Amino acid sequence: METLTGPVMFLPIDNIDTDRIIPARFLITTKIKGLGRHFFNDWTHGSNASENAKILVAGHNFGCGSSREHAVWALADYGIEAVVSTKFADIFHANALRNRLVPVVIQPEDHERLVAALEADPASIVTIDYGALRLTCGFIDLPFTAAISEIGTEESETPGGEELEILLGQSRLIDDHEAARKARVNTLGGR
Amino acid sequence: MSQAGKTLFDTIWNDHRVNDAPAPDGDPDTLYIDLHLIHEVTSPQAFSILRDRGMKLRHPNQTMATMDHSTPSTPPRPDGTYVIENPDAEIQLAALESNCSEFGVPLYPLGHENQGIVHVTAPELGLVQPGMTIVCGDSHTSTHGAFGALAFGIGTSQVAHVFATQCLLAKRPKTFEIRIDGTLQSGVSAKDVILSVISRIGTEAGTGHVFEYTGSAIRAMSMEERMTVTNMSIEGGATAGLIQPDEVTFDYLQGRDFAPQGQDFDEAVADWRRRFQPADGVYDRCVSFNADEMEPMITYGTNPGMGMPVRDTVPDPADLENKSDRLSFQRALDYMRVEPGKPLLGHPVDVVFVGSCTNSRLSDLRDAAGLMDGRKVNDGVRMLVVPGSRKVKAAAELEGLDQIFLRAGAEWREPGCSMCLAMNGDKIEPGQLSVSTSNRNFEGRQGKRGRTVLASPLTAAACAVTGVITDVREMM
Numbered sequence: 001m002e003t004l005t006g007p008v009m010f011l012p013i014d015n016i017d018t019d020r021i022i023p024a025r026f027l028i029t030t031k032i033k034g035l036g037r038h039f040f041n042d043w044t045h046g047s048n049a050s051e052n053a054k055i056l057v058a059g060h061n062f063g064c065g066s067s068r069e070h071a072v073w074a075l076a077d078y079g080i081e082a083v084v085s086t087k088f089a090d091i092f093h094a095n096a097l098r099n100r101l102v103p104v105v106i107q108p109e110d111h112e113r114l115v116a117a118l119e120a121d122p123a124s125i126v127t128i129d130y131g132a133l134r135l136t137c138g139f140i141d142l143p144f145t146a147a148i149s150e151i152g153t154e155e156s157e158t159p160g161g162e163e164l165e166i167l168l169g170q171s172r173l174i175d176d177h178e179a180a181r182k183a184r185v186n187t188l189g190g191r
Numbered sequence: 192m193s194q195a196g197k198t199l200f201d202t203i204w205n206d207h208r209v210n211d212a213p214a215p216d217g218d219p220d221t222l223y224i225d226l227h228l229i230h231e232v233t234s235p236q237a238f239s240i241l242r243d244r245g246m247k248l249r250h251p252n253q254t255m256a257t258m259d260h261s262t263p264s265t266p267p268r269p270d271g272t273y274v275i276e277n278p279d280a281e282i283q284l285a286a287l288e289s290n291c292s293e294f295g296v297p298l299y300p301l302g303h304e305n306q307g308i309v310h311v312t313a314p315e316l317g318l319v320q321p322g323m324t325i326v327c328g329d330s331h332t333s334t335h336g337a338f339g340a341l342a343f344g345i346g347t348s349q350v351a352h353v354f355a356t357q358c359l360l361a362k363r364p365k366t367f368e369i370r371i372d373g374t375l376q377s378g379v380s381a382k383d384v385i386l387s388v389i390s391r392i393g394t395e396a397g398t399g400h401v402f403e404y405t406g407s408a409i410r411a412m413s414m415e416e417r418m419t420v421t422n423m424s425i426e427g428g429a430t431a432g433l434i435q436p437d438e439v440t441f442d443y444l445q446g447r448d449f450a451p452q453g454q455d456f457d458e459a460v461a462d463w464r465r466r467f468q469p470a471d472g473v474y475d476r477c478v479s480f481n482a483d484e485m486e487p488m489i490t491y492g493t494n495p496g497m498g499m500p501v502r503d504t505v506p507d508p509a510d511l512e513n514k515s516d517r518l519s520f521q522r523a524l525d526y527m528r529v530e531p532g533k534p535l536l537g538h539p540v541d542v543v544f545v546g547s548c549t550n551s552r553l554s555d556l557r558d559a560a561g562l563m564d565g566r567k568v569n570d571g572v573r574m575l576v577v578p579g580s581r582k583v584k585a586a587a588e589l590e591g592l593d594q595i596f597l598r599a600g601a602e603w604r605e606p607g608c609s610m611c612l613a614m615n616g617d618k619i620e621p622g623q624l625s626v627s628t629s630n631r632n633f634e635g636r637q638g639k640r641g642r643t644v645l646a647s648p649l650t651a652a653a654c655a656v657t658g659v660i661t662d663v664r665e666m667m
Binding site for chain 2: 031
């Protein structure tokens with residue numbers, strides 16, 4: 001993961017929620033793949049989506065609402081690899097990292113400049129340099145933050161696979177913790 | 192560690208942290224999970240992850256499954272089976288059944304007396320208790336914070352983590368006190384309280400935080416009212432919202448199926464009282480509200496933060512400083528087809544929905560039925576009443592609430608999430624305006640191009656009768 005460059009999908013609207021990313025009626029599935037075709041299914045505001053865009057430039061508080069990981073799966077299945085915003089909702093942010101979708105956070109004043117540039121020319125090329133933590137678009141060159149270290153490696157096919165390995169590696173600790181708290185835990189067994 | 196200098200959240204987090212020393216700043220702790228709730232929508236891929244790796248559930252008996260999101264709200268056939276029109280929904284429901292059977296997870300399927308919206312069912316069974324950690328692949332898991340439990344929504348990959356290890360990795364959030372003192376006026380309910388809070392602080396204020404609701408107005412609430420408040424914590428950006436357990440909590444729990452019984456219950460209460468004393472800790476942020484000043488609330492926009500007292504006029508985007516805020520705000524008003532500077536009172540209503548994990552418990556149905564009694568649903572309005580669980584439905588029918596709704600011309604339906612998120616075919620048509628007791632007024636949430644106004648059960652019932660947005664206080 002060095003740099004990502006190309007035209008963008010441009011939706012500079014605040015509070016884009018998980019129902020807009022993928023409406024609930026498309027969650028009637030038991031699979032991870034294939035959700036991209038319902039991505040922004042009911043979008044009503046038009047967009048400047050370039051063909052093959054891998055970067056989505058969105059407004060403030062992206063991914064608010066539901067915990068559905070399907071929102072991230074839909075973005076990824078559609079081909080989006082990074083979302084640029086000024087702020088992400090907590091659960092979406094965590095879900096994104098587990099699926100190698102990079103939440104790129106820029107400052108509000110930088111966001112305004114980027115939006116102005118993309119409004120002037122929606123076909124502008126954006127480059128995200130993960131090493132330098134810089135985002136460029138024409139003459140604009142901005143710093144960003146992203147939880148790069150928390151993003152899974154390409155080897156892991158399973159969403160959240162790295163975390164699962166870490167937790168499995170702590171089984172002794174978990175055993176000890178359980179032994180100490182056993183008396184308090186109420187279970188559904190035997191009823 | 193002593194109790195001194197800790198909030199309720201601190202006590203629960205520290206009690207469930209598996210790693211001995213707290214993780215360094217920015218790193219996650221390993222958090223032990225007492226209770227894992229699952230439903231048909233966000234669990235199948237997690238079961239697949241387990242199956243692919245040949246793993247089992249660490250504690251199937253600390254897991255509870257039910258069906259709620261894609262279930263029909265129409266009555267069963269005479270033989271007790273259900274008409275599921277969408278074949279994909281049938282596959283998804285069957286997958287939950289076979290997964291639970293394969294992995295040994297207790298399941299309350301369609302038709303079972305314990306079936307219902309997971310956030311209604313788990314508390315009424317007494318599964319939700321003070322001091323617990325509770326997760327579910329569902330953001331309204333925050334509901335269970337009403338019992339003084341740390342409860343939050345997780346993604347499906349984390350559902351797999353909890354299946355396999357009964358733990359998850361989580362960064363310690365900050366704390367945010369929402370203090371509400373005073374007395375609610377007649378016609379103002381718990382839903383109006385949380386809509387007032389979110390419309391003041393906004394939908395993202397709680398990001399990175401857990402809320403703790405304090406103050407005399409919260410203490411005066413029943414458990415069902417408290418659940419309405421904590422349910423919508425996520426709409427303020429916080430993944431969890433807690434309320435200190437007290438006598439109201441303990442009274443609610445006594446005698447419930449999975450609560451400790453007899454002497455065990457007395458011991459549990461003594462333990463809860465000792466461990467969860469009123470917090471003397473310091474919150475990272477605080478906001479205070481006066482309950483006396485609160486009014487019945489409605490939303491006018493496309494997120495739950497766009498709310499106002501029912502008699503107010505729609506705010507003007509021109510008053511916003513930031514250009515991007517102005518544009519987003521104007522788009523929301525355009526979508527809702529409402530005009531700045533004008534009231535919503537008198538605005539025609541097409542559909543009224545009473546239901547969802549926010550407002551589908553017995554007291555919510557009593558509120559709505561109390562107002563509907565002897566009145567009729569206005570011509571041209573469709574009103575759906577969807578109890579939150581089979582137990583709620585049975586209790587309401589015992590009181591005759593179903594007859595009040597049916598006589599008024601409303602639909603009395605089977606329990607589930609229904610029109611809150613329109614997954615099961617219960618939806619509004621393009622352009623229709625719904626007054627809904629649910630939690631999200633997002634674009635298209637209740638049906639493509641549908642427009643949602645969030646309100647309390649009282650306000651929703653009033654709007655059903657008049658056919659327009661109404662101040663319920665004029666009808667009481």
